[in-house]
Amino acid sequence: MAVHNYIRQRFFPHLWCPGCGHGTILNNMLRAVDELGISKNDLVMVSGIGCSSRISGYVDFHSLHTIHGRALAYATGVKMSQPRLNVLIPMGDGDALAIGGNHFIHACRRNMDLTAIIMNNRIYGMTGGQFSPLSGEGILCTTAPQLTIDRSFDTVELALASGASFVARTTSFHVREITKLIARAIQHKGFSVVEILSQCPTHFGRKNKLGDASNMLEFFKKNTTPFGSKAKQDNPELIERGIFRELDIPDYCADYERTIQKAQKGKSS
Amino acid sequence: MTQDIKFIQGNEVCVEAALYAGLDFFAGYPITPSSEIAEHMAVRLPGIGGKFLQMEDEISSICAITGASLTGHKAMTATSGPGFSLMQEALGYAIMTEIPCVITNVQRGGPSTGLPTHGSQGDVNQARWGTHGDHAIIALTASNHQDLFQITVEAFNLAETYRTPVILLLDEMLGHMREKLIIPKVDEIPVVKRLRTAVPDGVDFHPYLPREDGRLPMSDFGDKHRYNVTGLYHDMWGFPTSDPQVIHGLIHHLMDKIENRVEQLTRYKEYFLEDAEVILISYGSSARSALHIVKNRRKRGERLGLLELQTLWPFPAGLVRRKTRQADFVAVVEMNMGQIVDEVKKVVDQHKRVFLVNRVDGGFITPENIKDMIRLIQGRGV
Amino acid sequence: MSRTRLIFSGSGGQGLITAAIILAEAAVIYEGRNATQSQSYGAAARGGVTRSDIIISENQIDFPKVNNPDVLVCLTQEAYNATYGDIRPGGLLLTDPHFVEIQTKADARQIRLPLYRAIMEQIGKPIVLNICMLGALQALTGLVRQDSLIKVLQTRVPGPFLEMNKEALELGRELSE
Numbered sequence: 001m002a003v004h005n006y007i008r009q010r011f012f013p014h015l016w017c018p019g020c021g022h023g024t025i026l027n028n029m030l031r032a033v034d035e036l037g038i039s040k041n042d043l044v045m046v047s048g049i050g051c052s053s054r055i056s057g058y059v060d061f062h063s064l065h066t067i068h069g070r071a072l073a074y075a076t077g078v079k080m081s082q083p084r085l086n087v088l089i090p091m092g093d094g095d096a097l098a099i100g101g102n103h104f105i106h107a108c109r110r111n112m113d114l115t116a117i118i119m120n121n122r123i124y125g126m127t128g129g130q131f132s133p134l135s136g137e138g139i140l141c142t143t144a145p146q147l148t149i150d151r152s153f154d155t156v157e158l159a160l161a162s163g164a165s166f167v168a169r170t171t172s173f174h175v176r177e178i179t180k181l182i183a184r185a186i187q188h189k190g191f192s193v194v195e196i197l198s199q200c201p202t203h204f205g206r207k208n209k210l211g212d213a214s215n216m217l218e219f220f221k222k223n224t225t226p227f228g229s230k231a232k233q234d235n236p237e238l239i240e241r242g243i244f245r246e247l248d249i250p251d252y253c254a255d256y257e258r259t260i261q262k263a264q265k266g267k268s269s
Numbered sequence: 270m271t272q273d274i275k276f277i278q279g280n281e282v283c284v285e286a287a288l289y290a291g292l293d294f295f296a297g298y299p300i301t302p303s304s305e306i307a308e309h310m311a312v313r314l315p316g317i318g319g320k321f322l323q324m325e326d327e328i329s330s331i332c333a334i335t336g337a338s339l340t341g342h343k344a345m346t347a348t349s350g351p352g353f354s355l356m357q358e359a360l361g362y363a364i365m366t367e368i369p370c371v372i373t374n375v376q377r378g379g380p381s382t383g384l385p386t387h388g389s390q391g392d393v394n395q396a397r398w399g400t401h402g403d404h405a406i407i408a409l410t411a412s413n414h415q416d417l418f419q420i421t422v423e424a425f426n427l428a429e430t431y432r433t434p435v436i437l438l439l440d441e442m443l444g445h446m447r448e449k450l451i452i453p454k455v456d457e458i459p460v461v462k463r464l465r466t467a468v469p470d471g472v473d474f475h476p477y478l479p480r481e482d483g484r485l486p487m488s489d490f491g492d493k494h495r496y497n498v499t500g501l502y503h504d505m506w507g508f509p510t511s512d513p514q515v516i517h518g519l520i521h522h523l524m525d526k527i528e529n530r531v532e533q534l535t536r537y538k539e540y541f542l543e544d545a546e547v548i549l550i551s552y553g554s555s556a557r558s559a560l561h562i563v564k565n566r567r568k569r570g571e572r573l574g575l576l577e578l579q580t581l582w583p584f585p586a587g588l589v590r591r592k593t594r595q596a597d598f599v600a601v602v603e604m605n606m607g608q609i610v611d612e613v614k615k616v617v618d619q620h621k622r623v624f625l626v627n628r629v630d631g632g633f634i635t636p637e638n639i640k641d642m643i644r645l646i647q648g649r650g651v
Numbered sequence: 652m653s654r655t656r657l658i659f660s661g662s663g664g665q666g667l668i669t670a671a672i673i674l675a676e677a678a679v680i681y682e683g684r685n686a687t688q689s690q691s692y693g694a695a696a697r698g699g700v701t702r703s704d705i706i707i708s709e710n711q712i713d714f715p716k717v718n719n720p721d722v723l724v725c726l727t728q729e730a731y732n733a734t735y736g737d738i739r740p741g742g743l744l745l746t747d748p749h750f751v752e753i754q755t756k757a758d759a760r761q762i763r764l765p766l767y768r769a770i771m772e773q774i775g776k777p778i779v780l781n782i783c784m785l786g787a788l789q790a791l792t793g794l795v796r797q798d799s800l801i802k803v804l805q806t807r808v809p810g811p812f813l814e815m816n817k818e819a820l821e822l823g824r825e826l827s828e
Contacts, residue, residue, distance in 0.1 A: 008497075010508070011508060040495060041491065041492070041493060041495065042491065044490055044491065046336070056497070057497050057499065057508065057509065060495055061495055062490040062491065062495050062496070063495070063496075063497045063498065064336070064339065064490070064498045065497065065498065065499035065500070065501070065509075066332065066362060066500065067332075067358055067359060067362050067500055070328060070329065070332045070359065072329075073324065073328065073329035073330075073332030073333055073336075074332045074333070074335060074336040075336060076296075076322070076324070076329070076332075076333050076336065077294070077296060077322075077332060077333030077334055077335060077336025077337040077338075077339075077344070078336040078337065078339060078340055078490060079336075080294070080320050080322055080333070080337065081294050081320060081336070081337035081340045081341075081342045081344075082340040082341075082489075082490070082491050084491070085340070085490070085491045102325055102326065102329075103325065103329055106324075106325040106329070256315075256320065259315050260315045260316075260318055262315070263315035263316040264315070264316060264318070266316075274679065274680055275680075276672075276675060276676040276679040276680055276686070276688075386691075386692060442689065442715070445689065445690065446687055446688065446689040446715050447672060447675060447676075447686075447687065447688040447689070448679075448685070448686065448687045448688070448712070448715070449679045449685055449686065557713045557714055557715060558713070558714050560713045561713035561714035564713070633716055635714065635716065635718065636714050637718070
């Protein structure tokens with residue numbers, strides 16, 4: 001299968017638990033890259049720390065596995081210095097929105113042509129199952145033995161409010177949608193956010209009696225609906241999927257090119 | 270032959286020298302007393318097709334320059350104490366991943382918000398020990414604009430040569446004062462280019478396999494060699510490892526590439542050391558006051574000398590030991606509670622003849638301050 | 652004199668730091684001498700005490716601060732009160748009666764010039780007070796040539812304001828006579 005061309009076999013087996021949603025996301029992310037026909041040399045994957053962030057090591061691109069929460073900041077330096085490169089940033093929910101929350105909102109605002117993929121399993125898996133800013137209330141985890149009281153961010157709302165020009169969401173159940181949305185996000189000129197709800201049966205599902213991986217996927221199937229659907233009106237509890245915004249506005253590097261031209265024109269006159 | 274003479278602030282000297290050294294990428298966050306570096310970069314970079322980024326904080330600034338360096342660009346960030354504290358984790362990342370970059374810290378009084386508009390040399394030990402885990406670091410400083418230009422270019426050169434972040438320690442006094450600078454002609458100061466691998470496409474490139482001379486050729490992100498960069502202990506391909514032998518090899522490599530080359534990395538200046546009974550050791554702007562008093566006292570027949578350190582880390586232990594051997598006592602002049610003085614005590618044979626001559630009230634240490642303290646040490650009273 | 656130490660002191664917004672830079676730059680760029688200029692200030696961009704230290708010398712300048720100035724310019728009472736006692740015996744102390752009541756006990760050549768009044772009457776723009784002061788200081792001390800100052804103004808002052816600055820410089824010179 002084509003995705004094998006993009007895998008660093010020597011890095012396998014991967015460290016994800018059986019039933020984890022992240023492998024599904026990796027698979028469909030690679031299908032998107034394959035569909036677009038992007039050369040491996042033109043793609044940089046930048047990640048932070050966490051289960052999701054290990055993805056960068058498994059792929060045969062230029063891969064930069066950085067520090068917790070700062071992947072977008074490193075990616076900003078890569079893209080700004082070499083705008084021709086495609087830069088993909090897979091992040092976990094804690095990585096992107098807790099420790100990395102500030103970088104996330106500023107990356108949205110700056111609208112540099114980066115593709116942020118937030119693999120949201122609502123838990124810190126690598127450190128043993130602590131709650132994240134996307135866990136929401138009433139969740140049992142190792143740092144909330146009496147259930148969480150922290151309220152959750154809505155990634156899509158946050159990205160929209162912060163000015164991201166492409167915002168989408170899907171789940172690890174909707175595999176073709178993952179490929180479609182990531183491909184659209186990569187093609188989009190500007191900052192793209194794709195949130196993908198992913199299952200962590202080990203730390204989230206088990207503790208919260210959500211069953212095994214297939215039960216959790218079942219949940220994604222039953223509790224989500226396409227953006228703007230009638231189903232959402234009937235049942236406001238449903239989580240919407242799809243593209244929430246796709247705005248054609250100048251990206252940061254293009255604007256900076258104009259800054260360079262202005263400065264150089266000023267110099268010669 | 271006309272000289273290009275400027276009358277500018279130390280912070281601007283740092284910018285001009287960085288450009289001379291080939292910098293074309295800067296990311297930073299405003300903070301007193303370093304902000305003029307960002308401001309001048311914002312003026313100068315677009316005009317030469319370079320990139321300037323004002324980031325959301327100091328953490329993202331150092332991350333951005335590290336990312337830019339990986340695509341083959343010479344990059345720097347500049348900050349002051351609180352920002353330098355924020356950068357420490359990412360500094361460790363650049364050390365671990367061996368990515369060349371320069372971090373300028375225009376020191377102000379600390380801890381915490383401290384004294385934003387007053388000078389200090391309180392971050393010397395932070396430059397050495399601020400990030401976690403064993404590591405080696407190069408930190409340079411200078412006391413006047415002409416030297417600062419030279420040292421800034423060298424900071425970039427050493428960063429490239431040893432594939433490491435280099436810290437440039439300025440202070441408020443030096444950063445804000447203006448004095449004459451003669452811009453060196455092209456090629457007057459050698460500029461070290463990025464060493465890129467000659468390994469052809471299709472052949473394995475080992476980004477973390479040092480050559481016999483210890484240097485590690487790089488390949489730009491986006492070029493033909495795709496490799497992994499990680500802050501985890503890694504093998505010669507850049508892949509994470511828990512193999513004790515590989516871990517052992519990497520930590521030793523990171524230490525040795527700097528600590529085994531102290532002599533090559535040492536930059537210093539000396540004044541009247543041959544027959545000096547009292548040797549002052551100083552660095553950065555406080556060395557100006559030390560030099561003033563040394564010249565002044567020499568005129569009156571007192572045998573004072575000055576050893577001005579420009580390389581602070583790795584600490585030039587051998588140099589200090591050699592140069593201070595004949596002195597009755599050694600006075601370390603610095604604007605902190607005693608940071609370099611401890612290093613000096615470690616390396617001289619009788620540490621009881623080493624004294625701290627300091628000032629930490631926000632005021633710039635004066636020749637008078639130094640003179641009075643030396644007289645006290647000599648038992649002559651002020 | 653091979654070395655002249657100056658302090659310009661007043662309040663933020665009077666342009667004294669700019670004046671200090673212009674003077675020192677004139678000495679360095681157009682007269683081949685060495686100079687240092689440093690300053691101390693607080694967080695406020697306007698108001699508060701500002702002070703700029705300048706040393707102009709034929710030789711290398713190590714310590715860049717001035718403890719005892721040969722030339723002291725004070726343009727607020729607060730600045731005057733804080734620094735007049737530091738002047739070297741026989742030094743030049745320039746003030747403007749609009750801002751400063753002088754103490755007779757200062758051991759210096761105290762010169763009071765109505766810089767502010769002259770500027771307001773003849774140019775009407777207080778922004779060039781600092782340049783007027785420089786014009787007077789230049790004429791009183793001969794520290795740098797007037798044309799060196801004009802050359803610096805030409806590089807630093809935007810075109811439309813250059814004439815006004817040159818006028819202020821000349822006005823200062825006239826007042827000093």
